[in-house]
Amino acid sequence: MVDLSTVIAGVPLSNVFFNAAGAWCQREDELQALLDSGAGSLITKSATYEAREGNPTPRYAPLADGVISGGGGSISSIGLANEGYKYYLNYARQFDVTRHGKPLFISLSGLSLADSVKMVTAFAQAELSGCILEINFSCPNVPGKPQLGYDMNAMDTTLATLAPLIEKPFGIKLPPYFDMAHFDQVAAVVNKYDNLAFVTCINSVGNGLAIDLDTERAMIKPKNGFGGLGGRMILNTALANVNAFYRRLAPGKQVIGVGGVVSGKEAFLHILAGASAIQIGTQLMEEGPPVFDRVKRELESIMEKKGYNSVEEFRGKVKTL
Template sequence: MAQLATTIGAFHFDNVLMNASGVHCYDLTQLHELEQSEAGSLTTKSATSAKRLGNPEPRYAKLALGSINSMGLPNEGLDYYLDFALTHQQQLPDQPIFMSIAGLTLEDNIAMAQKIEASDFAGLTELNLSCPNVPGKPQVGYDFDRTKYVLDTIFEFFTKPLGVKLPPYFDLAQFDEMAAILNQYPLVYVNTINSLGNGLWVDPTDDTVVIKPKGGFGGIGGQYAKPIALANVRAFSQRLKPEIQVIGTGGIYNGRDVYDLILCGASMVQVGSALYEEGPSIFARLKQELAAEMQAHGYHSIEDFRGKLKIMDAEA
């Protein structure tokens, strides 16, 4: 039987699959459904300091090959998710989880990180540098100087396991520059990618955009994102120091999709658009399909093929 277990830092997970932050993790009902699913772990909704209602509806639309959304960080606030995480930790101590934070300002991120630092939370914290759907707020991950300043500030006091969620990059020089920055810090992992920011879709029946916020601009996910996710996972796996692992997110609909992200270097894989459409039962299917894909290639564990993407030799 194929073994789907993996590790991130010092944390062990029964399998590589989990939800993408923002999908099926808004409230306790959804979080408990993830707990009871066959996911290897879960992450909470990216939290702000206080509860946010998010952007006006409609803010999500299914597309032919994925989705477009401009949710605007609707969430119940950090305290809500920290309470859940501490309860989960007490009841299921052998199932570590992730907590995601996405402050609207650096001061918000500092305050939330300080609260987590002072708490008994012993899992992994994720700093979201890549939310593309809050009107008027730029993605920190595209400002390299700002990214460095944020990480300098957080690591002045934060000592618990920390990872960062990154936006998609599209140029080799961007991979080089961001990796050089990230390698300066004691990060446990990077999570790549967030949705493809500020796409747009037109409803052909009435020539109207399909979501209301930001004049119809929103993050693109699903199959549209897979090639970009593969490239970002591959690029950062090649450039980051070995202590910083990669979580791959984007375009997961079947076991082969999971396999491909691992092949490019991912140690865990998050599911977004397909989870939104199919619900937490998707994890059981993906586990079976991934195991079948591994067995077809003669692999017994994730580490047998992680990062072992084949490339073509350059012509002489």
Template sequence: MVSTQTTIGDFHFDNCLMNAAGVFCMTKDELAAIEQSAAGSFVTKTGTLTKREGNPKPRYADTALGSINSMGLPNFGYQYYLDYVIDLQKQDGSKPHFLSVVGMSPEETHHILKAVQASDYQGLVELNLSCPNVPGKPQIAYDFETTQNILQEVFTYYQKPLGLKLPPYFDMVHFDQAAQIFNQFPLTFVNCINSIGNGLVIEDEQAVIKPKNGFGGIGGDYVKPTALANVHAFYQRLKPSIRIVGTGGVKSGRDAFEHILCGASMVQLGTVLHQEGPEVFTRITAELKAIMKIKGYENLADFRGKLRYIND
């Protein structure tokens, strides 16, 4: 019997597929739709200290090869999502969940995580390091000194399962440097990748989104090779206790298969979920199982991380 079950830390999931943060997760109704779908779990919209309206619209556009967005972290505040996942975990048959959070400053991030630590929430938390820290500074995870400092302080008080949402890295030295930092801490997972930042899509003579004069994060087909590279680079470098969540360019069972082959324990759907809705989990799960059956794989461990190389 072919199974797509998986584990992250001490949590068991009946299916390795789930949504990506930012897609079908803004409201409780959207999260409930993912909960009731074939997905193995959901991650909430990245919650900030207080509610945010986000950037002016249009801030998302589908494109020929994926999507572009500059959302600006619209959300109802972390407490909205924390209350919801706490309520869900009290229900029989509830799936394990991921609560995504970030502060607009290190101080806000610590405030949020201390509140989660003090709460009744028993699930996973994803700290989103792939958004700006302060104006004029790079994404947090591109600032290795800031990343190290934040994690050092977080783990002085945070004792629940914690993972990181990462931007794409493009240099082997950066994979090495990032992994050297992450391996110092009791992280449960890393999520590779968020969208590739600051792309520009044009129709006729005009940018297709309004914020930042059209600059936005690229997702979909464009990003799959970069996502696979990040998944595999960190699978090779991180200690085995830190699992990999693969995100980027997944719109078929074959795409999910490749993420797992590169080392992913779970796979998130973003652009395709936005385009097709929660029923997409049924389709992609069936496609993934069909590939596994053809290849004689009964479970994900049979091929996770076993990418073959062309040898001389």
């Protein structure tokens, strides 16, 4: 048997897979389904200070049939619908990492620095065991709120405030970057903060437009049909971001890969690019929590055929020409 276990921010996971923040994780019943699944961990919906209904529906649409076989993707503009940070704080207080055998990641997305300060302070004061914070710098679908991850100075200022408050190892969720200079600039900011232990990349590719041929209408309602792209179509952008940060981050800092994972093949490629763990979003939405058992089996099969006994044996070892 091959070993799919990993360690993120000093916390062990039985396997590398869990959900992407935003997929199957807003309410306790969804989180329970993740606990009952083959995922090695779970992360909550990105929480704001107050509960939010999010954008009007329809706000999510699959873009092709046959996603499992390797095609398609999704477009979404959820608008940070969530139950408010206190809901997830109460959940975390009751969470027993020993009983569940999985650590809990908490995603926070303050709409202002003041909100973020209040939320991270509350979680820090709760002294939760087996709970890891991921601060979302990359929601592209809140009207009037640009992504913090594209403003290097604002990101640095925010981290300078939040990192000392969090104290423990934590991570940030990043948008996709498309310029080598931006990889350099973001990595320089991340490397300044010792307890910033990981980056999660990528969030959806922002502001795509999907149009139905028959009706000649946009496929989602918010923002005149503009929304974030996910699924198989963003795999190569995700791999580039994973590898770019794997090469640039200081020793000990990690990358969690997300984007385009529909099978064990894409999971293997994420690890080869440098990912220490893998989140699944669109495919989880389409297939449900059983996706984790399937992709685990497929990744194990690929590793066995290639002669790898653990993910550490090939992590980050992509070859270049």
